[in-house]
Amino acid sequence: MRGFGTTIFAEMSALAVQTGSINLGQGFPDTDGPAAMLDRAIQAITSGANQYPPGPGTPELRRAVSEHRAEHYGLSYDPAGEILITVGATEAVAASVLALCEPGDEVIAFEPYYDSYAASIALAQARLVAVTMRPVAGRFTFDPDELRAAVTPRTRAILVNSPHNPTGTVFTREELTAIADLCRERDLVAITDEVYEHLTFDGVEHISLATLPGMRERTVAISSAGKTFSVTGWKTGWVCAPAPLVTAVQTVKQFLTFTASAPWQLAVAYGLRQELEWVAALRSGLQDKRDRLMEGLAAAGFEVLRPAGTYFVQTDIRPLGFADGLELTRRLPELAGVVAIPTQVFYDHPERGRHFVRFAFCKKDEVIDEAVTRLKRLSGA
Numbered sequence: 001m002r003g004f005g006t007t008i009f010a011e012m013s014a015l016a017v018q019t020g021s022i023n024l025g026q027g028f029p030d031t032d033g034p035a036a037m038l039d040r041a042i043q044a045i046t047s048g049a050n051q052y053p054p055g056p057g058t059p060e061l062r063r064a065v066s067e068h069r070a071e072h073y074g075l076s077y078d079p080a081g082e083i084l085i086t087v088g089a090t091e092a093v094a095a096s097v098l099a100l101c102e103p104g105d106e107v108i109a110f111e112p113y114y115d116s117y118a119a120s121i122a123l124a125q126a127r128l129v130a131v132t133m134r135p136v137a138g139r140f141t142f143d144p145d146e147l148r149a150a151v152t153p154r155t156r157a158i159l160v161n162s163p164h165n166p167t168g169t170v171f172t173r174e175e176l177t178a179i180a181d182l183c184r185e186r187d188l189v190a191i192t193d194e195v196y197e198h199l200t201f202d203g204v205e206h207i208s209l210a211t212l213p214g215m216r217e218r219t220v221a222i223s224s225a226g227k228t229f230s231v232t233g234w235k236t237g238w239v240c241a242p243a244p245l246v247t248a249v250q251t252v253k254q255f256l257t258f259t260a261s262a263p264w265q266l267a268v269a270y271g272l273r274q275e276l277e278w279v280a281a282l283r284s285g286l287q288d289k290r291d292r293l294m295e296g297l298a299a300a301g302f303e304v305l306r307p308a309g310t311y312f313v314q315t316d317i318r319p320l321g322f323a324d325g326l327e328l329t330r331r332l333p334e335l336a337g338v339v340a341i342p343t344q345v346f347y348d349h350p351e352r353g354r355h356f357v358r359f360a361f362c363k364k365d366e367v368i369d370e371a372v373t374r375l376k377r378l379s380g381a
């Protein structure tokens with residue numbers, strides 16, 4: 001794991017604390033999840049849910065995940081054997097990659113990619129093959145021919161994150177069809193990271209890759225409660241897949257953590273069943289925050305790319321006279337009292353993302369407004 005030093009989030013969040021800057025770097029909300037769901041967690045503890053739950057997860061949460069997948073995507077997963085509860089989506093991705101890959105196998109991921117992917121693939125002694133997403137008409141997308149060319153006889157899986165962090169792209173049916181066609185033709189497994197499944201805007205709906213023809217049987221679908229319910233500290237995620245795939249993932253998972261924490265599982269089961277109206281309100285509130293931040297960043301002189309989902313806005317810093325996002329974000333606390341994330345750290349080819357900087361909008365309106373006011377110093381606007 002040499003070369004995987006501290007993450008950019010640790011560096012930038014520490015910088016924010018040191019300099020008293022506003023932190024629009026790391027993507028965690030600054031308000032709490034639904035109150036009744038938080039109470040359920042407390043109740044779970046006081047009523048004795050404090051010992052190891054079963055390895056695959058508490059039956060209540062497995063049933064709630066199954067119902068949720070059926071209701072939202074029309075997909076049926078058996079809570080006994082086709083669903084596994086994990087310590088967040090992070091563990092679900094790691095255990096899936098470790099379960100599916102032999103040393104030397106290749107896993108395709110779309111860059112810029114969520115930083116844990118590269119580390120999980122390295123732990124499996126597999127190789128990450130990056131297919132680059134680029135802005136086309138104001139939206140990051142990939143070239144289907146480049147994706148096709150990235151497949152080799154060693155390719156084992158494609159890691160598909162939609163809604164996509166850090167670009168905010170929500171893959172269209174056409175994009176997903178290109179991925180699905182390739183998975184079927186080349187006998188690949190799809191590992192889908194759907195943690196932002198409910199956080200999409202402008203009426204754009206998330207499509208789960210497993211719903212495409214022939215894909216349910218070759219998809220390891222992953223999601224988590226953290227983003228959906230604004231409880232990123234709960235680290236409660238899940239895997240939905242055919243039994244042989246879930247068995248393989250669970251075989252790894254049992255020796256990583258054995259099982260996930262009990263109280264959160266009961267509370268998340270409640271959330272999935274009772275709090276989706278709260279989530280709908282979160283989603284529309286986030287859309288307003290996105291618009292608020294986009295408008296402010298544009299007024300401050302950034303070129304802004306409109307995300308269709310997630311917590312994040314991508315900006316091009318060149319109109320402000322900067323060329324390197326890493327250099328700018330390291331100076332941003334001193335220049336403007338704001339912390340952001342240089343997008344280039346999410347690439348295997350950093351030069352392709354050099355001029356992009358990511359800002360998070362999952363923050364209180366007054367925090368966004370203050371950040372924008374400060375950022376206007378950059379251009380003297």
Ligand SMILES: *Cc1c(COP(=O)(O)O)cnc(C)c1O
Pocket residue numbers: 087088089090091114161165193195223224225226227232235236237
């Ligand atoms: C936040 C995030 C995760 C991590 O989810 P946890 O449930 O906290 O482990 C995984 N993937 C993406 C794309 C994320 O943004």
